[in-house]
Amino acid sequence: MLVSHCLLGLLALTFLVPRAQPLAPQDFEEEEEDETVSTPLLAVPCDYDRCRHLQVPCNELQKARPVACLCPGLSSPAQPPDPPRLGEVRIVAEEGRAVIHWCAPSSPVHYYWLLLWEGSGAPQKGPQLNTTVRRAELKGLKPGGAYVVCVVAGNEAGESRVSQAGGEDLEGVSFPAFGPCGRLTVPPRPVTLIHAAVGVGTALALLSCVALIWHFCLRDRWGCPRRPVATAGAL
Numbered sequence: 001m002l003v004s005h006c007l008l009g010l011l012a013l014t015f016l017v018p019r020a021q022p023l024a025p026q027d028f029e030e031e032e033e034d035e036t037v038s039t040p041l042l043a044v045p046c047d048y049d050r051c052r053h054l055q056v057p058c059n060e061l062q063k064a065r066p067v068a069c070l071c072p073g074l075s076s077p078a079q080p081p082d083p084p085r086l087g088e089v090r091i092v093a094e095e096g097r098a099v100i101h102w103c104a105p106s107s108p109v110h111y112y113w114l115l116l117w118e119g120s121g122a123p124q125k126g127p128q129l130n131t132t133v134r135r136a137e138l139k140g141l142k143p144g145g146a147y148v149v150c151v152v153a154g155n156e157a158g159e160s161r162v163s164q165a166g167g168e169d170l171e172g173v174s175f176p177a178f179g180p181c182g183r184l185t186v187p188p189r190p191v192t193l194i195h196a197a198v199g200v201g202t203a204l205a206l207l208s209c210v211a212l213i214w215h216f217c218l219r220d221r222w223g224c225p226r227r228p229v230a231t232a233g234a235l
Contacts, residue, residue: 041067048072051087051103053134074108080158081107083180084151093187097139102151102180104134105160109153114138115162117148143189150181 046061046069058071075082082105090099100114114126114136129136138149150162163181175181 043067043070045070050105051101051134053101054132055104055134057131072106074106077108077155078157079107081105081109081153081155081160083160083162084109084112084153085178086149086151086180086182089149089182089184091141091184091186093143093189096141096143096186097137098141098149098184098186099135099137100149100151101135104131105153107153107160108155110155112136112154113152115150115152118145123150138184141184141186143186145186147184147186148175148181149184152180 046058048058048061048071049055050072062068062071084105085103087101087103088099089101092098102112109131111131112129112133115123116126116138117123126136126138141147152162153160160180163175163179175183
């Protein structure tokens with residue numbers, strides 16, 4: 001009886017207990033794919049440059065990605081924006097214009113505009129520019145003129161601060177290296193320099209001719225003594 005019970009137990013273990021199936025290579029690949037899909041996507045910094053012209057706002061760049069990218073820190077929208085940073089100023093003296101470039105501040109900005117001082121008078125205010133603009137053009141500049149240009153940023157809370165350049169001598173005004181304002185000096189046009197050189201040369205030639213004519217007229221009128229001509233016998 002004991003032997004029969006043992007045989008029955010062995011038969012039950014053989015046919016009733018499921019055997020372990022060996023894992024095929026594709027099973028390992030499926031497990032790796034499942035782990036890859038379950039890995040969460042990490043946020044990366046947004047492709048945002050404060051000095052890039054026509055730069056899309058960072059909050060719009062966040063909406064264009066499956067996972068929101070990271071934007072630079074900004075001040076509170078309830079405060080006026082910090083001053084922009086004036087960048088490269090390229091002067092085209094032949095056309096009387098200048099191209100002004102700037103960088104956005106670390107603040108919410110809704111618009112920009114330029115202020116231009118000439119001498120001690122009131123500033124000229126340029127048109128309002130949208131928040132993507134980082135470059136603008138000044139026209140009608142005089143050859144040899146000295147100006148002060150400032151970039152102003154604004155939002156619903158107010159405007160950024162600018163240096164008070166009006167009412168002062170432009171030569172005595174100093175501006176920080178990374179501030180919103182800078183001095184702008186337009187060189188004379190090359191054609192103007194050529195005309196000035198030709199005019200000076202012509203005036204000098206006329207003066208020389210007048211001096212010679214005057215000299216000979218005085219000589220003939222007053223009878224200036226002439227040096228005697230030596231004869232051959234005197235030698």
